[in-house]
Amino acid sequence: MEKNWCLSMPKVELHAHLNGSIRVSTLLELAKSLNETQKDAIDFSQVEHLITKCDLTLTEVFQLFDLIHNVITDHNTVTRITKEVIEDFASDNVVYLELRTTPKRNDSIGMNKRSYVDAVIEGLRSVSSVDVDFIPKTGDSKFLTNDKCNGNSRKRIIFRLILSIDRRETTEAAMETVKLALEMRHLGVVGIDLSGNPKTGEWTTYLPALKFAREQGLNVTLHSGEIRNSKEIKNMLEFHPQRIRHACYFEDEHWRKLKSSKIPVEICLTSNIRTFSVASIEVHHFAYLYKAKHPLVLCTDDTCVFNTTLSEEYKYAADSFGRAFYFFLILQLVN
Numbered sequence: 415m416e417k418n419w420c421l422s423m424p425k426v427e428l429h430a431h432l433n434g435s436i437r438v439s440t441l442l443e444l445a446k447s448l449n450e451t452q453k454d455a456i457d458f459s460q461v462e463h464l465i466t467k468c469d470l471t472l473t474e475v476f477q478l479f480d481l482i483h484n485v486i487t488d489h490n491t492v493t494r495i496t497k498e499v500i501e502d503f504a505s506d507n508v509v510y511l512e513l514r515t516t517p518k519r520n521d522s523i524g525m526n527k528r529s530y531v532d533a534v535i536e537g538l539r540s541v542s543s544v545d546v547d548f549i550p551k552t553g554d555s556k557f558l559t560n561d562k563c564n565g566n567s568r569k570r571i572i573f574r575l576i577l578s579i580d581r582r583e584t585t586e587a588a589m590e591t592v593k594l595a596l597e598m599r600h601l602g603v604v605g606i607d608l609s610g611n612p613k614t615g616e617w618t619t620y621l622p623a624l625k626f627a628r629e630q631g632l633n634v635t636l637h638s639g640e641i642r643n644s645k646e647i648k649n650m651l652e653f654h655p656q657r658i659r660h661a662c663y664f665e666d667e668h669w670r671k672l673k674s675s676k677i678p679v680e681i682c683l684t685s686n687i688r689t690f691s692v693a694s695i696e697v698h699h700f701a702y703l704y705k706a707k708h709p710l711v712l713c714t715d716d717t718c719v720f721n722t723t724l725s726e727e728y729k730y731a732a733d734s735f736g737r738a739f740y741f742f743l744i745l746q747l748v749n
């Protein structure tokens with residue numbers, strides 16, 4: 415399928431991690447300058463090596479995240495990368511973007527979870543090439559958009575934020591993130607995500623925070639089935655999150671439960687193939703769920719880490735799954 419057609423089509427991105435979507439050029443620039451000024455702070459050659467590697471094991475992916483986090487340490491950098499990530503999605507013709515990020519602390523520079531998210535919001539405000547509509551439309555909040563020219567001919571992107579809990583965090587830290595999300599709902603925070611290295615921690619550590627989030631009306635999305643862990647997948651499905659991501663290692667009983675519950679699945683083809691979570695595109699569960707008419711959405715996950723864009727994910731799906739998928743896209747456009 416035509417790459418340009420996939421590019422020109424207005425798209426919705428529901429699963430992208432902020433730090434994993436940093437521009438490659440920005441990552442290399444920041445890593446290089448850190449390497450020159452503070453020799454011990456970062457191993458530049460390792461960043462370069464991992465960023466150019468074709469396939470990355472999950473362990474390498476999380477090594478790369480640690481390196482990225484070592485580079486993005488201050489508020490200004492968080493603001494800069496947010497601005498750039500939005501500009502990049504807008505140029506890929508994404509018209510609705512739900513970005514997720516893990517609020518972080520860095521005591522040495524006075525960063526706490528709240529000030530981290532404030533820096534993200536500052537990034538939204540600083541975008542000038544496109545209007546970023548990030549405030550749910552209620553009352554007098556309209557003035558908080560970054561709509562600088564009041565014109566309606568400019569390109570517009572609707573933006574919402576999901577706050578992530580990292581599987582390395584404590585129950586208390588997760589609860590702090592949920593409370594922060596509740597405080598920031600008027601700034602477009604719509605949900606809570608559980609992510610991080612699936613080989614780390616127990617998801618039950620976060621259940622009190624996830625249940626509290628749901629009781630308070632926040633949406634919950636879970637990374638599930640990125641590795642084989644039958645019990646965790648079963649319990650996550652029983653929790654009934656609003657959306658699930660990955661579902662690579664689901665077994666028959668999980669598929670049955672997923673299909674009857676109609677929980678939508680966020681599909682990240684390149685991420686799954688490049689991390690070997692699925693053996694090949696031919697056996698990817700996208701085809702199975704698509705045929706079963708299960709609610710699905712194609713997403714990028716981490717455009718920097720997996721060297722992809724949402725248009726490329728659509729092209730990948732169309733090229734791999736053929737004509738039926740092409741008509742599915744046309745129907746989406748028509749509706």
Ligand SMILES: CNc1ncnc2c1ncn2[C@@H]1O[C@H](COP(=O)(O)O)[C@@H](O)[C@H]1O
Pocket residue numbers: 431432433434475479514515516517578580581609610611612637640685689715716
């Ligand atoms: C490859 N599949 C994945 N599986 C699980 N968690 C992932 C992920 N990709 C990204 N993240 C989560 O997002 C963080 C980076 O963005 P933020 O610092 O939050 O903006 C990673 O540290 C990890 O916790």
Ligand SMILES: [Zn+2]
Pocket residue numbers: 429431609637659715
């Ligand atoms: Zn993810």
